[in-house]
Amino acid sequence: MTAVTDQDHTEHPERSENPADPESPGRSEDPGPSGRHDEGPSRADTGSPWDDGLIARRVNGNAGEEQRRVTEPRASTPQKVIPLAYGPQLGARLEALRELVGLSRARLDNRTLAQAGRVLDEAAARRGLSGRHTVVALAGATGSGKSQLFNALAGVPISETGVRRPTTAAPIACSWSDGAAGLIERLGIPPRLRRRPLQATADADDRLRGLVLVDLPDHDSAAVQHREQVDRVLGLVDAVIWVVDPEKYADAMLHERYLRPMAAHAEVMFVVLNQIDRLPGEAAEQVLDDLRRLLDEDGIALGEHGEPGTTVLALSALTGEGVGDLREALGRFVGERGAPARRISADVDVAAARLWPVYATRRRTGLSEEAREEFSDRLADAVGATAAGEAAERAWLRNANRACGTPWLRLWRWCQDRGEPSTGRSTLRGQLDEEATARQRVEQAVRTVAERASTGLPAPWAQAVREAAVRGSQGLPEALDELAVRAGLPPGRPPRPGWWPVAVLAQMSMTALQFVGGLWLLGxxxxxxAPNLGVPVLLMVIGIVGGPLIEWSCRLAARGPARRYGLEAERRLREAAAGCGRARVLDPVAAELLRYREVREQYGRVTGTVARTG
Incomplete structure (x- = not known):
């Protein structure tokens, strides 16, 4: 990228294929006042003692030209790339995350699942690339000296340093071995910005074999595109070396924007305090202790006493003090070849932590049997199951009274029914009021069961449960009314007990005695x-008294069967209402709860914990 202001450095110009070409390494171009690109200041023609910021010491300008040369990528026979292999545990977590995202697509918005999707994409992309290389980024603020450290590790000036900021305009990659082209291409670094170190000693080459070191632009650069490149590359590399200096190691931007959010990546991070040669006496140890304190406050685990965590070192890229320790630590880190998997595992941890509010709950969730029974009872009350049972009981008793009652009482009741005035309009008004009340009861029952089912669920799943209940409640009152008609009283007459014909015959006998006695007296x-009042009067008294007595006895005997008949009618209506409510409301709600339990179990596999579902 060509800079448009004097404050921004330009990209490295295209290198010459000849390493000795004076136009190739260590130079940057900056547009001069005339619009012509002039050479940037070299180490020899600047009088500043620091050429990597106000506090970065100047590299010896009299160093041999051979030490300044950049070793260009060497043409070599293409080597077979051995892809990265994830362990069984990480593979299972990634598969669970993939299942989790798939199950959640219909319930969560794309923004919520975006990071998890990116982790899966990056894990798949990294898995297809070299597993024998470790990509490590050098990141730092303006003047931290990370480019000097980059050059010190490579053994030759590769990355440019200078007084103008930002000095590094684009990422530069340096690979210690072949086979890393795919990894570097993934970072978007063009071939002209790829380098090979000057292999001063075979020992250094062996220790860092498999390392791909990337020098990033300053994360606090004034150029927005530089910061965007830093953020993009940090999301793709396997590990990061944060280079801080005695002046900016406590910078709030560094800790709040980068270190604190990356606390889960402690095992794939190095924090290097550079420029300790500027600190007198024990000041370096004091600054280093304060840096460790700040990292601890950021939640970053420190790899001390053999424990896994971030490695914190102090060094001077200018004098070389401590650079060997970093080189040795990097050698062990790269030699383990575990950084890519640990980076992906940390990414999964971060994605899972951000998904915690939409999956996890500390309360027991679901519908209890008590809530289901209460919902069914409310629907039964809405359709009048109790009233229907009582009506069925009265109908059975009425039928028994008609069959077993005296003819004179039945005739009187018939005349009474015929004499009652018509109440059609009042009945219609009452029916409308009852329907409105029943509808309100159904709606209240649905709201209650939805609220109980969604209690304790994360917001998206609680909303899904409520929506499922509302969808099921549409048309539920009408369906219940239809069921009440079908499942209320059974068609035909109520069943008759075995003693009923005997009672009817006895009642007919009593009526016959009354007629015989009456006719006898009339004769x-x-x-x-012949006159004989005793016998006919006795017959009439027996018929008159025996008829009501038989009717009263039948009433007592009919209470049990009538009650059972009414309860059976109520049970049928309750079961029909419960079945309708279950099919329309409870089953969809249960399906949403089951889906939540499934994703909760998958989330537990992602986090590596046992999911406790309700």
Whole structure:
């Protein structure tokens, strides 16, 4: 990128294929006042003692030209790339995360799942690239001396340093071995910005074999595109070396924007305090202790006493003090070849932590049997199951009274029914009021069960449960009314007990005795029969008293069967209402709860913990 202001350095110009070409390494171009690109200041023609910031010491300008040369990528026979292999545990976590995202697509928005999707994409992309290389980024603020450290590790000036900021305009990669082209291409670094170190000693080459070191632009650069490149590359590398200096090691931007959010990546991070040669006496140890304190406050685990965590070192890229310790630590780190998997595992941890509010709950969730029964009872009350049972009981008793009652009482009741005035309009008004009340009861029952089912669930799943209940409640009152008609009283007459014909025959006998006695008395009155009042009167008294007595006895005997008949009618209506409510409301709600339990279990596999579902 060509800079447009004097404050921004330009990209490295295209290098010559000849390493000795004076136009190739260590130079940067900056547009002069005339619009012509002039050579940037070299180490020899600047009088400043620091050429990597106000506090970065100047590299010896009399160093041999051979030490300044950049070793260009060497043409070599293409080597077979051995892809990265994830362990069983990490592979299972990635598969669980993939299942989790798939199950959540219909319930969570794309923004919520975006980071998890990126982790899966990056894990798949990294898995197809070299598993024998470790990509490590050098990141730091303006003047921290990371470019000097980059050159010190490579053994030759590769990355440019200078007084103008930002000095590094684009990432530069340096690979210690072949086969890393795919990894570097993934970072978007063009071939002209890829380098090979000057292999001063075979020992250094062996220790860092497999390392791909990337020098990033300053993360606090004034150029927005530089900061964007830093953020982009930091999301793709396997590890990061944060280079801080005695002046900016406590910078709030560094800690709040980068270190604190990356606390989960402690095992793939190095924090290097550079320029300790500027600190007198024990000041370096004091600054280093304060740096460790700040990292601890950021939640970053420090790899001390053999424990896994961030490696914290102090060095001077200018004098070389401590650079050997970093080289040795890097050698062990790269030799383990575990950084890519640990980086992906940390990415999964971060994604899972951000998904915690939409999956995890500390309360027991689901619908209890008590809540289900209460919902069914509310629906039964809405359709009048109790009233229907009582009506069925009264109908059975009425039928028994008609069959077993005296003819004279039945005739009186018939006349009474015929004499009652018509109440059609009042009945219609009452029916409308009852329907409105029933609808309100159904709606209240649905709201209650939805609230109980969604209690304790994360917001997206609680909303999904409520929406499922609302969808099921549409048309539920009408369906319940139809069921009430079908499942209320059974068609035909109520069943008759075995004693019923005997009672009817006895009642007919009592009526017959009344008629016989009456006719006998009438015959004596008209003189057809001989006078004898005792027998006909006795027959009439037996018929008159026996008829009501038999009716009263039948009523007592009919209470049990009538009650059972009414309870059976109520049970049928309750079961029908419960079945309708279960099919329309409870089953969809249960399906949402089951989906939540599934994703909760998958989330538990992602986090590596046992999911406790409700």
């Amino acid at each position: 004596q009155i008209v003189g057809v029969m």
